Amino acid sequence: MLTEALLILLNSLFYALVIFAVSSGFNLIFGVMKIVNLAHGHFYSLAAFISAFLLLNTKIEPIYLAFLLPFLAALITSLVGLAFEVGLLRPIYRKPYYLQILLTLGVIYIFNDLFCIIFGRAPLQPTEICKAPGSIIIFNQLYPLYNLIVIGVSFTIGVILWLLLYKTKFGIALRAVSLDTEISLALGIDIKKIYTLTFVISVALAGIAGGFIVPVIAASLGIAEEMLILSLIVTIIGGMGSLKGALISSLIVSIFRSFAIFAFPEFELLVIYLVATIVLLIRPVGLFGGG
Amino acid sequence: MKIFSLPLSSLKIFIYGVIVLFCVSLPYILPSYYISILCYGLVFGIASLGFTFLFKNVGLLSLGHAAYFAVGAYSVALFMKYFSIHSIELLLMISIFSSLLLSAIYGFLCVRHTQVYFALLSLALAQLIWVAINKFYFITYGADGIHVARPTIFGMNFSWIGSTEFIAKVFYYYILAILLVLVGVTWIIINSPFGRSLQAIRDNEVRAKFIGIKVRLYKWYAFLFSGTITGISGALYAVLNNHVVPEIANWTFSGEIIIISLLGGLDYLIGPVAGGIIYSFMRIYIWGITIYWKLLLGIVLLTILFLIPGGLISVIHKIMRAQIIFYHHSKRPNTSSLNPKRKMKSNLATT
Numbered sequence: 001m002l003t004e005a006l007l008i009l010l011n012s013l014f015y016a017l018v019i020f021a022v023s024s025g026f027n028l029i030f031g032v033m034k035i036v037n038l039a040h041g042h043f044y045s046l047a048a049f050i051s052a053f054l055l056l057n058t059k060i061e062p063i064y065l066a067f068l069l070p071f072l073a074a075l076i077t078s079l080v081g082l083a084f085e086v087g088l089l090r091p092i093y094r095k096p097y098y099l100q101i102l103l104t105l106g107v108i109y110i111f112n113d114l115f116c117i118i119f120g121r122a123p124l125q126p127t128e129i130c131k132a133p134g135s136i137i138i139f140n141q142l143y144p145l146y147n148l149i150v151i152g153v154s155f156t157i158g159v160i161l162w163l164l165l166y167k168t169k170f171g172i173a174l175r176a177v178s179l180d181t182e183i184s185l186a187l188g189i190d191i192k193k194i195y196t197l198t199f200v201i202s203v204a205l206a207g208i209a210g211g212f213i214v215p216v217i218a219a220s221l222g223i224a225e226e227m228l229i230l231s232l233i234v235t236i237i238g239g240m241g242s243l244k245g246a247l248i249s250s251l252i253v254s255i256f257r258s259f260a261i262f263a264f265p266e267f268e269l270l271v272i273y274l275v276a277t278i279v280l281l282i283r284p285v286g287l288f289g290g291g
Numbered sequence: 292m293k294i295f296s297l298p299l300s301s302l303k304i305f306i307y308g309v310i311v312l313f314c315v316s317l318p319y320i321l322p323s324y325y326i327s328i329l330c331y332g333l334v335f336g337i338a339s340l341g342f343t344f345l346f347k348n349v350g351l352l353s354l355g356h357a358a359y360f361a362v363g364a365y366s367v368a369l370f371m372k373y374f375s376i377h378s379i380e381l382l383l384m385i386s387i388f389s390s391l392l393l394s395a396i397y398g399f400l401c402v403r404h405t406q407v408y409f410a411l412l413s414l415a416l417a418q419l420i421w422v423a424i425n426k427f428y429f430i431t432y433g434a435d436g437i438h439v440a441r442p443t444i445f446g447m448n449f450s451w452i453g454s455t456e457f458i459a460k461v462f463y464y465y466i467l468a469i470l471l472v473l474v475g476v477t478w479i480i481i482n483s484p485f486g487r488s489l490q491a492i493r494d495n496e497v498r499a500k501f502i503g504i505k506v507r508l509y510k511w512y513a514f515l516f517s518g519t520i521t522g523i524s525g526a527l528y529a530v531l532n533n534h535v536v537p538e539i540a541n542w543t544f545s546g547e548i549i550i551i552s553l554l555g556g557l558d559y560l561i562g563p564v565a566g567g568i569i570y571s572f573m574r575i576y577i578w579g580i581t582i583y584w585k586l587l588l589g590i591v592l593l594t595i596l597f598l599i600p601g602g603l604i605s606v607i608h609k610i611m612r613a614q615i616i617f618y619h620h621s622k623r624p625n626t627s628s629l630n631p632k633r634k635m636k637s638n639l640a641t642t
Binding site for chain 1: 346352354400403404406407408410411412414415416418419422423426427542543546549553583585586588589590592593596597600
């Protein structure tokens with residue numbers, strides 16, 4: 001029983017890091033650019049599709065080099081994100097909030113069908129890369145090494161993100177913009193550049209998550225919406241525009257989710273909603289939300 | 292001339308009367324096929340009337356109105372299936388009650404928040420209904436959906452006419468009557484002191500609180516009204532479509548409701564209805580061309596947002612205003628669309 005619980009915890013750490021990678025980007029975009037990017041889940045699924053497509057259609061020897069393909073998928077996704085930011089988001093920065101939400105809503109419709117046209121309707125799942133590293137014995141149970149590698153990669157990326165935000169000049173400028181746009185403009189910070197970089201970094205985070213999750217979860221149309229809803233819930237629990245909140249609430253969400261799947265799979269999402277509702281009733285702005 | 296001490300010129304009454312007469316005579320002008328598409332349009336129009344009321348008057352952007360629509364539709368289907376209730380009046384009562392209940396709970400959670408937070412919360416909560424319908428397949432039959440038989444209207448089954456005829460010659464009038472009542476009720480609410488308080492909350496919540504408006508309670512009432520209207524349209528949809536599927540609870544349908552009201556124009560009470568009719572005809576014809584109609588839907592949404600933010604009715608209105616100068620139309624609200632502050636001022640000017 002204890003070993004099972006520990007394995008569930010390890011699994012939920014895996015999912016928590018994936019959810020964190022997506023929802024932190026979602027949060028970062030909102031914190032800095034004050035834009036709700038409903039299409040964020042779709043960047044995640046775009047990377048998943050590209051990664052699955054590359055893994056299925058290329059033969060790379062040795063197999064360990066195949067671990068570079070998810071990064072390539074993330075790179076392509078961030079280029080799409082760059083085009084999205086420059087082409088669609090730039091004209092609406094000064095517009096009311098609902099125009100921005102509705103714009104990203106329209107983009108979701110377009111993305112959904114474009115993915116269908118490009119990648120087909122069948123789910124894509126490359127399993128070779130998952131089997132390649134083999135598995136190790138933890139707590140007397142077999143556990144796929146791939147998941148541990150993904151945990152390691154996400155951890156490294158999380159640390160890099162933290163260093164970028166808190167130890168570099170760019171990070172200081174970014175946090176200044178998120179606190180007060182006009183003052184930072186007066187201080188001579190190039191806001192356009194900061195916005196574009198923030199968006200590209202956030203999309204790249206979602207892209208890496210999508211690229212690495214794909215052997216575990218098949219790339220299909222539904223995963224974008226599922227991830228969007230999960231990151232919405234994470235944002236609601238953790239509070240808008242707080243990275244610390246995003247990390248802690250993705251851990252909470254993922255632990256509750258894993259145990260719910262184990263105990264009563266029918267009510268998986270219901271349990272998470274229940275947690276979100278309780279948090280909302282006690283602290284309407286979320287655990288780490290300001291105001 | 293004034294009814295209930297509300298502003299209404301005699302010319303307007305005349306125009307609306309002509310429109311209503313035209314609608315009543317339509318089943319004898321057009322073939323039944325077009326009338327059934329028109330029925331879908333009217334039902335979608337009622338659904339987005341609820342959304343538009345909340346968005347335009349309270350400033351709350353709900354991304355989850357599909358939930359109330361689906362609850363209205365599914366309560367008709369479930370009660371017909373499991374309790375063999377066939378009277379449409381009773382079924383409507385049930386779906387009004389269930390959508391009222393759902394919007395009471397969701398409203399309680401949502402109205403504490405404004406703007407972005409409200410939008411996200413409404414989306415997340417609405418998605419719960421979609422998940423529930425899919426997960427409880429032993430009750431709702433999951434993705435297969437539930438068949439809805441023909442209900443009795445005022446105790447009559449109309450078994451002597453075919454289903455197309457039933458929709459076109461009987462149910463069309465039922466939908467039309469409900470639509471007219473709901474538009475009337477919405478109009479009265481918007482122009483009542485309660486509606487004005489809602490608009491005050493939209494413009495400045497803090498000031499509204501200072502002059503003694505119970506902000507959260509009023510927002511909750513508005514949410515209840517909005518959700519219930521959408522629930523009624525869901526019930527009508529279930530009967531009209533003969534079948535309910537979980538897709539109507541998904542966020543894509545919430546998006547469609549929003550697109551409908553933007554298509555028609557937010558500034559006009561009749562905008563959502565016009566948007567619904569245009570949308571349902573557009574949908575039928577695009578379905579004939581391609582299966583990727585959602586792609587075109589997204590493009591339509593982006594086009595409206597960037598090029599005609601006032602909706603199609605505002606375009607017609609502008610053309611009319613440019614050609615015919617009505618002497619009293621100088622008092623009409625400025626139709627530069629999505630600017631709530633300017634709208635507020637001109638609304639006050641008409642009272």
